[in-house]
Amino acid sequence: MILGTQYYRPPNPRREDWERDLDMIRAHGIELIRTWMYWSRVNPREGVWTWEEYDHLLNLAAERGLKVLIQLMCDAPPYWFEQKHPETRYLDVNGQPVAFSAKSSQAVGGAPGPCFHHPTARTAAEEFMRRTAKRYLDAPALHAYDLWNEIWMHECFCEFTQAQFRQFLSQKYGDIKNLNTAWQRSYASFEEVRLPREGVYADMIDRYEFEQWSKRELMRWRYQTVRAVDRKHLLVSHYGGHCSLFSPGDDPWLFAEPIDGWGTSSYDTTLPQAALTFHATACASRGKPWWLSEQTGGRTWSHVGDRLCSDAFLRSFHVLAMSYGAEVSIYWQWRPEIFGQESPHFGLTSLSGEPTSRTEMLRQFAGMLQRHKGLFTAMQFSRPQVGILWEPRAIAYEHINQSPERYFRDNFVGWYRAVLRSNVSLEIFNSRIVAEEGIPDYVRLLIAPMQIFDRKGLTPKLEAWVKAGGVLVAGPWYGMYDEYTYANPQVPPTDLFGIRQGELYYLDNPRVELIQSPGPAPWVVSHPTGLTLGFLPGQKFIESLLVEDAEIMGVVDENIVMTSRTVGKGKGLYVGTFLGNVYDHSLSPQLGGFVKWLCEGSGVQAEVGATEGCLIRTAMSQGSRIVFLTNPSENSVTTWLTFAKDEGGKLVDLLTGEVVAEIRKGKPVPVSIEAEDSRVFKVG
Structure with missing residues (x-):
């Protein structure tokens, strides 16, 4: 698993801190940085493209052997574009345009961006994506593009979205008579149908399934636009903040279809919540790589904040993600935010960039990954029964x-x-x-x-x-x-x-x-x-x-x-x-x-069992069993691990190298684990 961190969402961090920070990042075992490339930042005036700050960042990363994930921010267009093409803005249910503005997660403005069902908006965004892909095609540090941050999309009732909705209905029902039967309406043609804001189960479920379908097609458009220029880098995307299963307009299996890898942000406040978020992401990926694309580096959220996540809690996110097969795990972010409502929170370091207990935890975890790289790379998970x-x-x-x-x-x-x-x-x-x-x-x-x-x-x-x-x-x-x-x-x-x-x-x-x-x-x-x-x-x-x-x-x-x-x-x-x-x-x-x-x-048995409500995931690698153990409770516990009768050997903590127990003929062994913490063991 590759460890990464968010680095440089303008204006954070300040440019004078880059070299020192990147040195520290590499020294702590982090291999990848994620940077937000705003359309408005590189195209501040019509016909003017400026790349110097991103060129510099990628060069600094390459000098230190760091990989770079570029977050393509089509959803942050420049204000000249809004002034020239106000017709591309989202329209609310009352037909009023949604003006571009700043928000906590997009402090440079431009949110929520234009409606990409509008052909003028698509053409302009395609130029931004293609120019970016062409410029960094051979950049040594570039590892991948994230095409769509958290699937940000505002509801829209413009004529282009309405036309897309009618196309969706036509594909689903074939004939207007079938739609009338399903909806109990009397339309003469699909041209009379409007995207509903409120309704009954029949039309509203079609509206939400249209949103799912529409997001998949917009994902495909972004993918094909970049892939036409860049045929060698990964093109991924990720869901936002919480489990992807509980919003009516979302079907993560659809969103993952057109791309090379799928991911999720997770700001879950309990470990069982995080487990479901990660598991849903892994299942929706259907065998493609999946990433933990964002997780807090410390405090959350705005104002004076509401929580400082413990080192153990943050470590558990890595372990849980690994246990579901994540290939990348990325922090939000290295330094705390300095501008907007998310300041001064989220960072792994202090505001001045000094190390914390969290960065030390990360350094130790990265060391474990490096020492046992072959073992983790070769992991195979059993088929779920x-x-x-x-x-x-x-x-x-x-x-x-x-x-x-x-x-x-x-x-x-x-x-x-x-x-x-x-x-x-x-x-x-x-x-x-x-x-x-x-x-x-x-x-x-x-x-x-x-x-x-x-x-x-x-x-x-x-x-x-x-x-x-x-x-x-x-x-x-x-x-x-x-x-x-x-x-x-x-x-x-x-x-x-x-x-x-x-x-x-x-x-x-x-x-x-x-x-x-x-x-x-x-x-x-x-x-x-x-x-x-x-x-x-x-x-x-x-x-x-x-x-x-x-x-x-x-x-x-x-x-x-x-x-x-x-x-x-x-x-x-x-x-x-x-x-x-x-x-x-x-x-x-x-x-x-x-x-x-x-x-x-049903003839189903756990490969390894645990008491005290602890969570267990296992994998096989190089003839040994890997055991991922998580204590989701707010109290330290001693859990008893049980194994199959024919299983035996030393139970070794891969983080510390300590031999915790000797397993003989499957007899239960006690293991202590701190509150909201996780441990990784090898049996053999």
Whole structure:
């Protein structure tokens, strides 16, 4: 993994500090710097192009053996362009142009930039991208371009965006009659359709899927523009700030399609949040390189700040990113910001550029990467046997309802965290892709906690996978809506589960009593208070299920809410309430025990286990097992690691070189770990 840092987003740092800083950066083991190349900075007047400051920075980097990632900032156009072409500005829902201005993350102005559906804006931005690519084509320090920072895009209702929306609808529906049927409208042609600001599920979900499609096509445009000039450097991009799964206009699998590598910023405040952010990015990359493109170097955010991240917390970001296969990890930034609302925060160093405990932590971590470079380069991760299904339409559905509660999102997150804490390998699947390609046969257990839309082709793919031996856990509201957002007359719309939805009952805290299982009941969890828990807590409502051909597993009073049915070689389990929403490893752990039972019944075992809620990821390299251990809690713990019976050898801390334990025939070994810290071990 390459370690990097943001360096030079004008005006920070000051030019007189560059040589000293770059020397320190290299001395601390950092190999890459990222610089923001603003269109307005290199093209301040029409027909005038000035590159001297960037030339100088790349030359200084080359002298020190540093790689450079250029952040292409098409979204920061010069003001002469706004004055000459005001028609290219975004138009808000009232038809008013959005003027260029400065913002905290773009203090030089020009935000939010022009609408790149407008051909004049595209032509001008293409000149900026091509000139940049041509100038630095043979620059020794250049490593890659980041084409689009955090997928910044303002909503726009201009005629060019409207035309793109109509093109999208025409491709999806083919004929205006089909659109009228889906939307319950009476358009004479697609020319009458306008991009909706508000609406019902049908038109608003199309609006959000258009945004996803549009961003992919704009990504493709940026990629093709630079690639036409530069055929040898990586062209990447990254998402912004938090997990990419929870905004209605975003599908990261689409955004990653046209480019060489995908990444994410992460300013998550807990390590489980960061794990989901990294994992989603890795899965959306679909085998392409993925980068941790931004993470704080210390304090966040504006004003007087709100938090100083500990050295251990920052180290854990590196370890978690490595454990999901990240190839690059970049800090925001080397020095604290000096201008605008983000000042004086985020830096690894002090304001004067002096080292801190954070830079020392980084130096030590870089040393570990260098000492064991061959070992980390050769890492191979096992195929995940557990999957969780993500439905982007469910995210749009909850956004359209404008309710502060996000029941299906939270159900997804809770199930994800319960599987994460079980230490088994997991993959996030996009239901849009599963409807086309199905579930891989190496997956044995699939959880579908938010699949309220019965996408065309999805249910047959899942049925075939279950019949071949898979275990599917779905609900609540599986397939409530059809492909065009109409409520199905039968829920779930399949015989897979052997049940039908009866009445919905709204309860504050439903408790699902588990009354039957095919074997030992590991969901009977020992709580810290000593109580034995024989139930699973739910939230909001229960579906009272009508059983046709299924075994009853769980009830609430007289209502059946959980069932199981054998189908071919596999099983279909249905859960009629939100089990994930109330999951908490310490306070409400029952779902974690249920997940362990599901894994055992599906033939899935963790390669390495850990107690105390610690997170484990493993890889194989050069005949040895690499173990990534993270303590997400705010307290130091001693966790017991468990291994397979045939596994043995020394457990070596790769950061310190210390032999922590001797593993014999898989017997558990205790390992201490500080609050929000991570350790990397080799077994062998």
